[in-house]
């Protein structure tokens with residue numbers, strides 16, 4: 001995770017990183033492809049003809065959104081107002097920002113000073129306000145008699161969105177800001193007819209309104225697919241029109257589910273209203289429900305197609321609205337998503353480059369060698385970090401260059417940048433548990449990774465890679481480090497920073513021991529030698545962690561202010577037994593399960609009593625804490641039945657509590673309806689809730705738990721108010737310009753697939769957008785461009801704005817907070833016998849930029 005403080009430095013880094021690389025690792029020659037033909041069949045997704053208009057979003061036969069981007073005209077006008085100074089500054093910065101040139105910092109500053117001086121006036125001068133004025137638009141049709149004479153919309157509004165960083169004009173625009181013109185058609189469009197919308201400035205878009213080819217963004221489906229035995233299969237209908245309120249769908253009647261290959265109607269049904277403009281439930285009994293905020297700003301309708309039996313690729317077609325994105329319906333629906341999300345981890349591998357042999361998304365190896373030592377402590381996950389503790393000050397202030405190891409292939413880069421930390425073991429445990437429940441599903445060659453073909457299921461290979469760095473960090477005592485980090489957020493190839501391991505601690509060693517033991521248990525059947533290597537490592541790490549002599553006790557950690565460049569200071573901390581219990585419990589259980597040696601179970605019942613429980617703060621749904629206690633159930637035959645029963649009950653109770661939320665939530669997810677807070681940093685990543693649900697399903701066999709996990713998954717893959725798939729590369733409308741250095745630097749517009757971003761936070765629109773786009777500075781003070789107050793407070797579940805640098809809480813991700821839960825879910829939902837050989841995945845290339853619909857997402 002990257003803290004907010006790095007933003008200025010990062011913006012600069014990204015501004016610099018746009019040159020073509022000689023070594024071919026920037027993707028500049030990577031071909032792009034359109035959406036797979038097999039997903040479109042007889043009903044290719046209709047692409048309008050654009051002239052000057054950037055995108056058209058159809059909502060229904062009554063409402064469309066014309067998206068425009070006026071940066072060229074705006075830049076020209078600002079330049080004119082600045083008497084040519086702006087272009088000079090922007091050109092100068094563009095020319096000097098890339099090495100080996102010396103950056104012209106005056107030009108860097110002047111671009112933004114001049115922008116801030118003239119932007120407000122320039123927006124007035126180019127007539128941007130007119131983009132919310134009905135008379136600015138003319139709608140005509142050659143084949144719909146209602147529009148034989150050009151008509152203006154009956155109502156219109158304009159709305160602002162960010163589609164990411166502004167990279168042209170020397171970065172003058174921090175945002176690629178888009179104007180969404182909401183237009184109400186004076187008469188409903190007719191099925192199969194062609195329409196043309198002309199803007200007063202001559203821009204235009206022509207399109208067909210057809211319920212079998214025109215995507216309606218108001219129809220929200222899981223854009224990946226549905227399993228035939230899912231207990232509930234839903235498309236949701238609804239949209240929020242800001243000052244005009246919820247999209248009116250009251251006249252909608254039936255829907256059809258159509259097979260794209262045969263063209264046949266596989267299922268028909270009625271669209272039903274679930275709830276009009278739902279609000280959050282009261283937080284307390286005495287709170288008035290009317291005073292609670294709207295959840296989505298939509299009237300939520302549902303097209304329920306649970307009865308669909310036929311397998312294939314389908315879409316939902318709704319007369320008067322349009323059609324959905326295509327989706328798979330079949331036992332193998334999640335195969336491609338398993339491939340992408342697990343390979344998302346592969347793309348994060350530390351200590352190696354990603355080359356064209358394994359992916360079109362390539363990067364060099366991050367420059368981290370050698371690995372030094374430091375006094376940094378990667379504190380126990382369940383305990384608070386000491387007040388005032390600054391990782392960068394500690395590493396910068398205590399790095400010991402007298403001890404070092406060469407670079408080594410192992411571990412995953414955490415997020416947008418390059419550090420590696422053992423919080424990531426949740427991904428290891430997730431994969432190993434999914435494997436342990438259904439070993440036959442996972443085979444060698446499934447993932448197109450360097451270890452494909454080694455005889456070991458690729459899923460186990462990826463889990464091993466996550467562990468290798470920690471095995472490598474093991475010292476002569478058996479102690480294992482918990483983190484590899486430097487003192488700043490550097491570029492991938494910055495030779496001026498040094499990386500260092502954190503201290504070997506009892507808990508990091510025990511955590512590794514648990515994971516290494518579980519890996520050894522599963523790999524034994526394929527590679528006994530590797531199983532022994534990992535068993536030995538697990539036992540040594542356990543020996544270190546189980547020995548109180550290795551406690552840090554009361555310790556004084558050296559640091560220096562300003563990331564190691566300032567005054568020296570110290571931080572004190574005391575390790576207690578409570579810090580060790582959960583990890584000791586875990587290591588004992590996993591070593592028993594590996595070796596069947598009952599000595600490891602000594603003291604387990606007492607430890608299970610004393611150790612911090614799963615999900616209890618600072619444990620959360622984003623970590624491995626449930627897996628510690630799930631191991632008690634796995635070792636149940638050798639433990640007191642009361643203890644085992646208690647933990648079975650814990651999982652069932654937790655899952656029941658989650659399942660109970662489903663009925664309350666119009667968009668079905670296991671989120672409490674009264675919670676409109678604490679949604680950030682992966683908290684609203686609903687697939688993180690699937691660990692408890694799938695565990696309860698394993699324990700009881702009751703399908704309701706798996707169905708709840710499927711509902712969460714539907715929501716994360718597009719069946720949500722914004723119609724967004726929150727995982728890159730999955731579905732059609734996923735975030736494009738995210739906080740991920742590799743995706744920004746590889747020269748490919750389509751981001752690295754398999755990354756689930758934080759997404760909706762419930763928080764406000766980031767201040768740079770408010771201060772530049774909602775309000776622009778003008779010669780005589782700030783000019784407000786927001787057309788209606790409703791735009792300043794989007795409904796809570798619509799609070800996401802795409803940008804790679806300035807909105808970290810929404811656009812970044814981490815291995816443990818978001819990626820692990822997605823990879824786990826897809827692995828659990830994978831069908832036995834799935835291989836990428838049955839799909840074109842091995843040849844997957846980035847999508848063509850015009851088909852990256854997440855650039856134009858639904859507000």
Ligand SMILES: [Ca+2]
Pocket residue numbers: 443444445451452453454455456457458461
């Ligand atoms: Ca393999």
